Amino acid sequence: VGGLRDDQASGAALALAGAAIAWQSWQYPLGSVSAPGPGYLPFALGIALLAFGAFIALAGGRSSPFGWQRFDDGPKGLAILAGLAFAALALERLGYRITIAVLLVYYLGVLERRPWVRTLVLTAVVALGSHHLFARWLRVPLPVGVFGF
Amino acid sequence: MLETLGSLATGFNIALAPQFLAYAFAGCVIGTLVGMLPGLGPLAGISLLLPGTLGLNPTAALIMLAGVYYGAMYGGSTTSILMRIPGEAASVMTCIDGYAMTQRGRGGAALAIAAIGSFVAGTLSVIGLMLLAPPLAEFAIRFGPAEYTSLLLVGLIVLAYMSGGSMPRMLAMAAVGLLVGMIGMDVMSGYARFTGGVIELRDGLGIVPVAVGLFGISEIMLSAAKAREVAVRQPRLRELVPTAAELKDAVAPIARGSVLGFLIGIIPGSAHIISSFVAYGVERRLSKTPERFGNGAVAGVAGPESANNAAASGAFVPMLALGVPSGPIPAVMLAAIMVHGVVPGPLLINERPEIFWGFIASMYVGNVVLLMLNLPLVGIFIQVLRIPYRYLYPLILTLCVIGVYAVGQSVVDIWIMIAMGFLGYAMRKLGYEPAPLVLGMVIAPQLELSFRQALALSGGSYSIFVARPVSAALLVLAVVLLALSVRSALTRRADWRTRLGLEERG
Numbered sequence: 001v002g003g004l005r006d007d008q009a010s011g012a013a014l015a016l017a018g019a020a021i022a023w024q025s026w027q028y029p030l031g032s033v034s035a036p037g038p039g040y041l042p043f044a045l046g047i048a049l050l051a052f053g054a055f056i057a058l059a060g061g062r063s064s065p066f067g068w069q070r071f072d073d074g075p076k077g078l079a080i081l082a083g084l085a086f087a088a089l090a091l092e093r094l095g096y097r098i099t100i101a102v103l104l105v106y107y108l109g110v111l112e113r114r115p116w117v118r119t120l121v122l123t124a125v126v127a128l129g130s131h132h133l134f135a136r137w138l139r140v141p142l143p144v145g146v147f148g149f
Numbered sequence: 150m151l152e153t154l155g156s157l158a159t160g161f162n163i164a165l166a167p168q169f170l171a172y173a174f175a176g177c178v179i180g181t182l183v184g185m186l187p188g189l190g191p192l193a194g195i196s197l198l199l200p201g202t203l204g205l206n207p208t209a210a211l212i213m214l215a216g217v218y219y220g221a222m223y224g225g226s227t228t229s230i231l232m233r234i235p236g237e238a239a240s241v242m243t244c245i246d247g248y249a250m251t252q253r254g255r256g257g258a259a260l261a262i263a264a265i266g267s268f269v270a271g272t273l274s275v276i277g278l279m280l281l282a283p284p285l286a287e288f289a290i291r292f293g294p295a296e297y298t299s300l301l302l303v304g305l306i307v308l309a310y311m312s313g314g315s316m317p318r319m320l321a322m323a324a325v326g327l328l329v330g331m332i333g334m335d336v337m338s339g340y341a342r343f344t345g346g347v348i349e350l351r352d353g354l355g356i357v358p359v360a361v362g363l364f365g366i367s368e369i370m371l372s373a374a375k376a377r378e379v380a381v382r383q384p385r386l387r388e389l390v391p392t393a394a395e396l397k398d399a400v401a402p403i404a405r406g407s408v409l410g411f412l413i414g415i416i417p418g419s420a421h422i423i424s425s426f427v428a429y430g431v432e433r434r435l436s437k438t439p440e441r442f443g444n445g446a447v448a449g450v451a452g453p454e455s456a457n458n459a460a461a462s463g464a465f466v467p468m469l470a471l472g473v474p475s476g477p478i479p480a481v482m483l484a485a486i487m488v489h490g491v492v493p494g495p496l497l498i499n500e501r502p503e504i505f506w507g508f509i510a511s512m513y514v515g516n517v518v519l520l521m522l523n524l525p526l527v528g529i530f531i532q533v534l535r536i537p538y539r540y541l542y543p544l545i546l547t548l549c550v551i552g553v554y555a556v557g558q559s560v561v562d563i564w565i566m567i568a569m570g571f572l573g574y575a576m577r578k579l580g581y582e583p584a585p586l587v588l589g590m591v592i593a594p595q596l597e598l599s600f601r602q603a604l605a606l607s608g609g610s611y612s613i614f615v616a617r618p619v620s621a622a623l624l625v626l627a628v629v630l631l632a633l634s635v636r637s638a639l640t641r642r643a644d645w646r647t648r649l650g651l652e653e654r655g
Contacts, residue, residue, distance in 0.1 A: 010579045014321050021328055021343075028342060034609030036601045038335035038342055045324050045331075052321035059317075070578055077370030077574055080546070081567055084366070087550045088563035100547055107543035114539065122540070126547060138201050140555045 007060025015053030022046030079111055095145025096135075101127040153279065160506030164514050169212055172205070173511050176213040177518045180220020181530055184240075185228050189545055191221035192587075193365030195481050196357045197548055199488075200555035207489035208504050212511040214482050219271060219461045219512070222421060223519050226263040226454050227527060228534065231256055239421040239457040242429040246442060246449030253445050255395075257388025262399045262447060263454040264523050270407035270455035271516040274462035277411045278469075279509050282498065285470035289495040292471075294602035295613045299623040300473060301596040306627045307416055308476065308585055309634075316634035319585050322576075326589020327596065329354055336598055349561040356484045356591060358553045358562040360477060362569025363576075363583040365549055369542050370574045389524055391447075399451035402432050406455030413456070414463020416475065421457040421464070428456035462512065469505060471495060473592070477584050480591035 025046055031037025083106050090099040104123040108114045134140040163169055176198075183194030195214050202210035225240035230247030243263065250259040292300070305327075309319030332343045333353030344350040391399070406428045413424040432452035433442045442449050467475045472493035474480035483493050491501060498505045523530070553566045573583055607613035615621045 006579055010581070014325075017325075024343065028340060029338070032609065033604060033611075034607075036604055038338050038340040041597050041600060042328060042331050042342060045328050049321060049324045049328070052317045052324060055317045056315075056321065073371060073374035076374040080370055080373060080542075081366075081571060084546065084550065084563065084567050084570070088560045088567065091550070091554060091560055091563070100550070103547060103550070104543055107546065108540070112539040112543070126544065130547065130551065134551060134555070139204055140200060140551075141558060142551075142555075 004066045005060050005063045006066050007063035008057045009066045011053045011055070011057025011060055013053070015050050015057060018046050018049030018051070018053050020046075022050060076111075080107075083107055083111075090145075092143045093145055095147060095149055096142040097127050097131050097149060098145060098147070100130065153283070156502060156506045157279065157510060159502065160508075160510030161513075163208065163503055163507035164212070164510035169209060169507065169511060170514065172209045172213040173216045173515045174518055176216020177220040177223075177515055177522060180217035180222075181224035181227075181519070181523060182533055183217060184221035184224025184226075185530060185533060186541065186545075190364060190368070191218050192478050192481065193361055193368070193549075194221060195478060195485075196360040197365070197552035199357050199481065199485055200552050202485060203488060203556070207486045207491045207501075208507045210485050210489065211482065211504060211508050212515075214485055215465075215508065215512060216515050216518075218478060218482070219267075219458060219515060220519060222458050222461050223264065223267055223523050224530070226267070226450075227260060227523070227531060230259045230263060230450070231531065232534070239425050239453075239460075241422075242425045242453040243450055245429075246444070246446045249443065249445035250447075250450065254388075255445065258391040258395055259445075259447075259450050260527060261389045261391050261524060262395065262451050264520055266399060266403040266406065266451045266455035267458040268516050268520045269403050270410060270459040271462060271519075272513065273407045274411040274414070274459040275509060275512045275516070278462050278465055278512075281415075282466050282470040282505070285466065286495040286498050289471050292495070292619065293617070294599035294606060295617050295620045296623070297473075297599040298596060298603050299614055299620040299627075300471070301592045301599070303623045303627045304467075304473060304475065304592065305585060305589060306630055308588055310630040316631070316638065318581055322581055322583070323585040323589040326586035326591075327593045329359070329586065330590040330593020331597065336594055337601060347561065349557075349559050353594075354565055354590065355557055355562055356481055356587075357556045358565040359569050359590060360481055360587055361549050361553055362566040362571075363573035363587060364477075365545070366566060366570025367573030367577055367583075369545060370570060371577060372538070373542050389527075395447050398447040402428075402448040402452035403455045405431065405435075406452040407459045410456030410459030411463040414460035414475075415466045421460040421478075424456040424460035425453035428452040465508075468493070469497065469508075472497065473595075474588065477587035477591075480588055484591070 022043055023046075025039040025043035028039030028042070029037035030039045030043060083103055086106070087099055087103050090102065094102075101123050104126055105119060108122060109116060109119040131142060135142045164173065179198065180191070180194065183189050183191060195217050198214065198217055202213055205213070222239060225235060226243050226247065228234045229240040229243040231251055233244050233248040235241045235244055247256075247259045247263065250256055305323045306320075309316055309323060328343075330353070332350055334341055334351050341351050406424075409428050409431065410421075410424040413427060414421070429449060429452055432446075432448040433439050436442065436446070436448060438446070464475050464479050467473050468479040468483055472483070472495065474483050486493060486504070491497070491504065549566065550563060553562045554560065556562065576583055576586075603613050604611070613620075614624060
């Protein structure tokens with residue numbers, strides 16, 4: 001990304017976010033100084049964020065060069081998040097036990113390439129055992145999916 | 150004084166009741182494990198345990214979560230000393246001399262000194278908390294909206310200043326945190342802000358998905374890619390006894406670390422982390438043999454370990470006396486008691502004495518439990534480190550999903566956790582601190598409410614913030630800290646915070 005620096009990139013992102021928030025807050029009732037409305041403080045904070053971001057970007061000429069190689073662990077990180085996204089989508093549809101089982105098979109078997117027998121045994125123990133622990137003992141209500149368990 | 154002792158006796162009646170004793174014990178065991186495991190610090194640990202405390206009464210919830218907090222302080226030292234792996238950030242300094250002692254065959258003694266130092270510091274600072282919190286609460290009863298606004302604002306600025314990083318970055322993170330805390334329905338008008346039409350967001354973002362995402366998930370994203378197996382060395386029981394010379398070397402650092410840690414703990418910031426850095430620096434400066442630091446100096450273990458435990462108790466002073474969290478961990482604990490309908494603030498000590506004094510007494514009990522637990526059972530605890538990280542992190546992630554879902558029974562919270570995990574990862578890569586964001590988010594509703602009330606009271610005049618003496622004094626402190634930061638940025642001179650950091654690195 002050419003000569004872009006870390007602080008220039010992150011400062012610009014913060015400034016943009018600040019501007020967007022200030023604009024959005026402007027749409028809310030601002031009220032008056034004696035009776036500030038719901039948009040008053042968010043608007044002020046949006047402007048403050050814009051100012052901090054601009055300062056960070058402008059003063060960031062000497063920070064380290066911005067490079068994607070720093071994010072070399074990013075693909076694995078995203079793969080981890082993808083598993084969690086699956087859990088968010090599936091939890092109330094497939095139910096707790098199936099979701100956790102699929103999640104663990106994905107992490108242990110697919111992502112970490114652990115031996116399959118060990119993966120399946122551990123998955124079964126954790127999916128069923130944690131359900132017993134949370135739902136029965138700690139009485140935490142866990143979701144039941146379309147299959148009824 | 151007699152009144153205090155009477156109240157403390159009542160507290161002990163509560164804390165020594167079998168069920169509360171069991172919660173303190175469970176909290177200490179879980180905390181020790183949380184402190185040992187990399188990728189699961191005290192904040193993520195407490196957040197994850199929060200759903201498990203929903204069925205408890207507020208006293209039991211607070212006792213258990215506090216056990217996790219100071220248990221993590223103990224547990225973090227074990228991996229630092231035996232393996233040079235800080236289980237949590239406050240143990241970084243212990244790695245240096247603790248691990249050097251292990252290499253010299255004195256690892257067991259280092260563990261014992263860390264445990265004794267933590268015990269003494271923990272106990273002394275609980276006494277400090279007990280004596281300081283009630284009068285502070287008495288004083289704070291007179292606070293109006295202007296004082297609260299200034300107090301919360303100063304809290305954020307002190308946190309930004311103490312963290313030692315660039316002030317604009319810290320303040321930007323605090324602003325982001327405040328804005329995140331304003332998502333949802335406005336408390337005064339009922340107007341929905343920044344919800345994007347998602348109904349679940351009308352109640353605002355919960356602290357648990359945000360804290361677990363920012364601290365837990367992002368840490369796993371960073372460490373899963375470079376996970377490696379570690380050799381676990383188990384100390385023999387007889388190695389745990391320090392020599393007379395080692396004990397003598399530890400006495401003064403433990404005393405200094407206790408006082409220093411407690412005082413730093415009261416100040417907003419990641420107190421337990423900062424206090425261990427400061428204590429290490431102080432011990433090295435005061436030492437007659439500074440060359441021994443880095444090569445297994447007893448003071449290099451005793452000072453920081455005492456300080457971080459004392460700071461953990463100190464951080465409860467503003468939380469219990471003012472209802473104002475001084476950092477992300479007390480913020481999550483406040484959220485834990487608020488779930489039960491307990492309103493934190495200066496009136497808590499008088500209105501709910503069973504919570505305050507039960508909690509204080511449980512901290513004495515917890516310290517004894519930890520001392521008894523950590524030394525003889527260290528061999529059992531470190532077995533958990535034999536579990537390879539590639540097995541461990543999927544289990545921690547599973548726990549994150551359960552914990553976050555269980556608080557609000559909503560998958561939206563899991564999405565928030567994922568978004569915060571991504572944000573936390575990017576922030577760490579680009580050198581931004583997540584602590585001001587979490588603190589800003591937690592205090593946002595209170596700050597906004599008192600700010601708007603103060604302006605309404607004054608008929609729209611900002612002079613109310615300087616006309617009231619306590620508020621004015623707090624704002625002067627904020628301006629001084631901002632000026633100090635600007636000065637060090639302009640002159641590009643390393644001030645004490647940077648020098649301390651540099652010294653410890655080099």
